[in-house]
Amino acid sequence: MSNTQSPVPPATPTGSTSSTTSTQPQVSSKPTTTEPLPPLTGFRAALEHTGLPRGLLTWKPRPPSRNWSIFFTVLGTISYLYYDDRKQCRELKKEYLQRVEKFGKEKCEGSLDIPRKVKVFGAKWPEDEDEDRALRYFRKYVKPYLVAAAIDYEQIPSPLYGSITRQAHADINRIRRQNLHLDPPPPLISVPSVLDPEAVRRKDLEGGIVLVGRPSLKEYMEGLRRGWNGDLSPWIWEKEVEKKLNSDGIFDQPSIPPEILDTDSNENYTNDEIFNIPNPDIPSVPKHIGSDARPDSKSSSGGLSFLRPNSSSLFRSNTQTDNIISNHLQKQLETLPPQPPLLLVPFMNRKGFLQIPWMVYDFFTERHHVRTGGEAAMKLIFSHTREFQGPSPAFSSSTSFTMTEGESKNGYSTEGENGHTNQGEHQKSDLDFDQNVEKFYKKSFDELPKRMQKARDDYYPGLKHRLQLTRGEVEPTKDEANSKIVSESELREERKKKELRWMGNEEGYEIVRKETPVAWDEKWRGWLKIYDDPEKES
Amino acid sequence: MSRRRSFKPGETLIRLDRDGANIDPAKMEIATAELDMITDVFNRLVTSCHAKCIAPGNSTRYAEGELLKGEAVCIDRCTAKFFAVNKLVSERMQTMGGTAQVTGSFGR
Numbered sequence: 172m173s174n175t176q177s178p179v180p181p182a183t184p185t186g187s188t189s190s191t192t193s194t195q196p197q198v199s200s201k202p203t204t205t206e207p208l209p210p211l212t213g214f215r216a217a218l219e220h221t222g223l224p225r226g227l228l229t230w231k232p233r234p235p236s237r238n239w240s241i242f243f244t245v246l247g248t249i250s251y252l253y254y255d256d257r258k259q260c261r262e263l264k265k266e267y268l269q270r271v272e273k274f275g276k277e278k279c280e281g282s283l284d285i286p287r288k289v290k291v292f293g294a295k296w297p298e299d300e301d302e303d304r305a306l307r308y309f310r311k312y313v314k315p316y317l318v319a320a321a322i323d324y325e326q327i328p329s330p331l332y333g334s335i336t337r338q339a340h341a342d343i344n345r346i347r348r349q350n351l352h353l354d355p356p357p358p359l360i361s362v363p364s365v366l367d368p369e370a371v372r373r374k375d376l377e378g379g380i381v382l383v384g385r386p387s388l389k390e391y392m393e394g395l396r397r398g399w400n401g402d403l404s405p406w407i408w409e410k411e412v413e414k415k416l417n418s419d420g421i422f423d424q425p426s427i428p429p430e431i432l433d434t435d436s437n438e439n440y441t442n443d444e445i446f447n448i449p450n451p452d453i454p455s456v457p458k459h460i461g462s463d464a465r466p467d468s469k470s471s472s473g474g475l476s477f478l479r480p481n482s483s484s485l486f487r488s489n490t491q492t493d494n495i496i497s498n499h500l501q502k503q504l505e506t507l508p509p510q511p512p513l514l515l516v517p518f519m520n521r522k523g524f525l526q527i528p529w530m531v532y533d534f535f536t537e538r539h540h541v542r543t544g545g546e547a548a549m550k551l552i553f554s555h556t557r558e559f560q561g562p563s564p565a566f567s568s569s570t571s572f573t574m575t576e577g578e579s580k581n582g583y584s585t586e587g588e589n590g591h592t593n594q595g596e597h598q599k600s601d602l603d604f605d606q607n608v609e610k611f612y613k614k615s616f617d618e619l620p621k622r623m624q625k626a627r628d629d630y631y632p633g634l635k636h637r638l639q640l641t642r643g644e645v646e647p648t649k650d651e652a653n654s655k656i657v658s659e660s661e662l663r664e665e666r667k668k669k670e671l672r673w674m675g676n677e678e679g680y681e682i683v684r685k686e687t688p689v690a691w692d693e694k695w696r697g698w699l700k701i702y703d704d705p706e707k708e709s
Numbered sequence: 710m711s712r713r714r715s716f717k718p719g720e721t722l723i724r725l726d727r728d729g730a731n732i733d734p735a736k737m738e739i740a741t742a743e744l745d746m747i748t749d750v751f752n753r754l755v756t757s758c759h760a761k762c763i764a765p766g767n768s769t770r771y772a773e774g775e776l777l778k779g780e781a782v783c784i785d786r787c788t789a790k791f792f793a794v795n796k797l798v799s800e801r802m803q804t805m806g807g808t809a810q811v812t813g814s815f816g817r
Contacts, residue, residue, distance in 0.1 A: 276779065277778045282781075284781060286778060318779070318783075319779065323786070
């Protein structure tokens with residue numbers, strides 16, 4: 172029992188082990204035994220004989236050591252930042268979903284009711300091999316709200332720089348030609364769910380165009396400019412490139428006669444088609460633009476012979492007349508038809524080693540992305556539109572719509588030859604959308620034309636050699652004879668594919684790089700619309 | 710006087726058309742098989758899109774008798790995807806069938 176043990180001297184702290192007491196100068200009368208332990212009190216006394224170790228019963232909590240404190244602080248901070256950020260993301264998402272759920276729960280007017288549909292463009296970010304980043308951003312941060320609000324979306328892939336430009340250009344070209352009856356309208360299928368063209372146009376206007384990121388805006392505006400200011404001849408990019416390639420002479424042989432310029436179709440073409448464009452007989456050509464899959468045969472409908480790459484030179488001789496006619500038509504008939512409103516979604520893609528701190532910051536602040544995406548989706552869903560603000564009129568009168576080189580600070584290139592203080596009177600222009608992302612473009616993007624040229628320089632010598640092999644001008648080595656034999660048309664195809672990629676990228680580079688301002692035309696003032704919140708209007 | 714029989718699916722029968730001449734039984738077979746296939750695809754499509762869009766998570770709660778807009782959009786997308794997958798799989802099967810003919814087995 173505790174009575175038999177003598178008390179521990181007060182100098183030694185309580186709870187010290189018997190080993191420490193034995194090192195201190197012996198005060199007690201028993202030099203060989205350990206110091207008696209302090210008696211246990213309270214419930215510990217009751218538990219003393221249960222077999223629990225004494226150390227457990229006399230345990231007192233201690234603050235952690237300095238190192239552990241540091242570790243727990245750091246770990247706790249980081250975990251809490253992550254947890255809190257994701258919690259806020261969830262709450263934000265829930266809040267936005269609640270705001271729009273009611274749109275999704277409306278009843279359909281019939282089982283063939285066509286929902287509102289938007290087109291989503293997400294351009295390839297400079298120097299990013301993955302061209303899907305912008306669309307992925309859209310899918311993660313904007314799409315859930317569109318799904319809840321029963322709005323359908325169509326994501327249009329853009330594998331190269333400038334893809335959006337070319338797609339927009341092709342669409343506008345087609346629409347213009349159809350409006351002016353230069354081309355037959357698409358055939359109507361009489362199935363209940365297919366709408367007539369008028370309804371399709373209305374649905375398009377109700378829908379909208381979503382542009383994710385500043386490169387998308389640049390490409391799209393450039394596409395608009397090319398489409399509406401370009402000439403009315405049918406424009407299919409692949410055909411244009413093929414024309415250029417065929418006149419390149421790489422595949423020319425002295426033995427092959429010059430490309431088949433049929434004299435019959437030439438005559439058909441020159442006299443009738445160009446000068447009778449308003450003639451309603453012309454649209455009765457049965458072939459539709461996209462179906463000219465017979466490049467080498469004589470086209471029986473002579474009106475479309477200019478589509479064949481072979482008659483490109485002939486077509487060029489008539490562009491003057493064509494331009495006269497087209498300008499005449501433009502002035503008479505063409506007003507800019509209403510466009511579906513745009514939605515601009517700010518997007519930044521972090522690329523590069525030096526942006527890793529920014530990436531870490533983004534990892535911990537995903538709520539900002541959720542908020543941006545949610546706000547953009549709300550603007551689209553509640554469909555409040557305002558006019559697209561172009562650059563201030565004082566600036567634009569000096570530069571019209573040519574793309575200017577040189578630093579453009581705010582979408583106004585500072586070529587203030589007029590001596591106007593543009594800065595003084597600048598209003599917020601929508602062309603400046605998300606301008607700050609451009610300073611984050613990788614420097615290697617500027618070397619893109621050089622890289623394309625280098626790829627060409629690497630490819631063409633090999634191509635020449637392979638062409639000679641195919642034509643039998645050169646004897647194949649044993650390896651070449653064993654390997655797969657390619658025909659000349661395959662080589663042409665391969666070259667065409669590669670050139671499409673290189674030329675597309677170069678074209679897009681010119682559009683997207685930071686020195687190029689966003690395309691704008693004075694005629695567009697008051698034409699385009701943009702989705703925005705109602706409160707922001709002044 | 711009309712004969713009444715119960716027709717089981719897939720049962721071939723020779724019937725007289727309007728002119729009284731016999732219809733080729735082989736063509737009837739093909740037509741019946743095709744109809745069966747279409748019906749099967751349709752049933753699968755309806756089941757799977759219903760499970761995904763109208764009753765997500767197999768809940769049987771129908772809040773509204775009418776089709777809602779969100780559900781309509783979901784069904785549009787579901788059917789589009791179904792047919793796209795169908796097409797891809799049948800193309801794949803064709804190529805596999807082709808190689809199976811050559812190599813003599815369905816293997817990788």
